[in-house]
Amino acid sequence: MDGIHLLGEWYGCPAESPEFTRADALRTLCLEAARAAGLTIVGDSFFQFKPQGVTGTVLLAESHLAIHTWPEHGFVTVDVYVCNLATDNSGKARHLFDALEAALKPEHTKFQAIVRGGKDD
Amino acid sequence: MDGIHLLGEWYGCPAESPEFTRADALRTLCLEAARAAGLTIVGDSFFQFKPQGVTGTVLLAESHLAIHTWPEHGFVTVDVYVCNLATDNSGKARHLFDALEAALKPEHTKFQAIVRGGKDD
Numbered sequence: 001m002d003g004i005h006l007l008g009e010w011y012g013c014p015a016e017s018p019e020f021t022r023a024d025a026l027r028t029l030c031l032e033a034a035r036a037a038g039l040t041i042v043g044d045s046f047f048q049f050k051p052q053g054v055t056g057t058v059l060l061a062e063s064h065l066a067i068h069t070w071p072e073h074g075f076v077t078v079d080v081y082v083c084n085l086a087t088d089n090s091g092k093a094r095h096l097f098d099a100l101e102a103a104l105k106p107e108h109t110k111f112q113a114i115v116r117g118g119k120d121d
Numbered sequence: 122m123d124g125i126h127l128l129g130e131w132y133g134c135p136a137e138s139p140e141f142t143r144a145d146a147l148r149t150l151c152l153e154a155a156r157a158a159g160l161t162i163v164g165d166s167f168f169q170f171k172p173q174g175v176t177g178t179v180l181l182a183e184s185h186l187a188i189h190t191w192p193e194h195g196f197v198t199v200d201v202y203v204c205n206l207a208t209d210n211s212g213k214a215r216h217l218f219d220a221l222e223a224a225l226k227p228e229h230t231k232f233q234a235i236v237r238g239g240k241d242d
Contacts, residue, residue: 007237017217042176043167046168055164055185056164057185059168060169060176064176064187077184077202077238079200081200112235114128114235
């Protein structure tokens, strides 16, 4: 039940991007990026804050993607968590994470990768 | 944009619990626990794996809850992430996390708390 959880804090994202401010645009980006990474989507939920900002998650057969945007601060947090039940999905997780970062164009970032699960010890 | 992210790995959960195996029961537990913690629900998505196991997320105005269950392994991972935009929500996050742990009754656990966001430095 090992897994890898990638956590990003992205600063200085250009606020004019529709993916940054609009739930429908961010949802499309996330679903397309998850599919392109070879991950299996089993559900999603996105919410539009007024006047701006989005919170959303994509449920994956491999675990989940979660993303929150604060356009007024140029700030995004992103989580990509995949378990490695049948195969090592770490590369797919990184592919998805990198695609979102390329789309939202942060000026600088913080990044952590955390090993989840592990032996029952 | 500070926030706190609580990550749990729960081992030895009793597999006969409906919250462990059924999406509807786990969804009800998560929504009720989020409300009881004083958090604001803005969306959710839960998926039932066959023959068992659930993956789900609850979108919060404060960020999100994500939970994945593997009844065949007695194993759960849970994430509770809250940002502290207007007020410190750390206590509410802990309340939610503890309520889920009390309901799913792991024999033992791993726990991490990660500070998210922080200054743009």
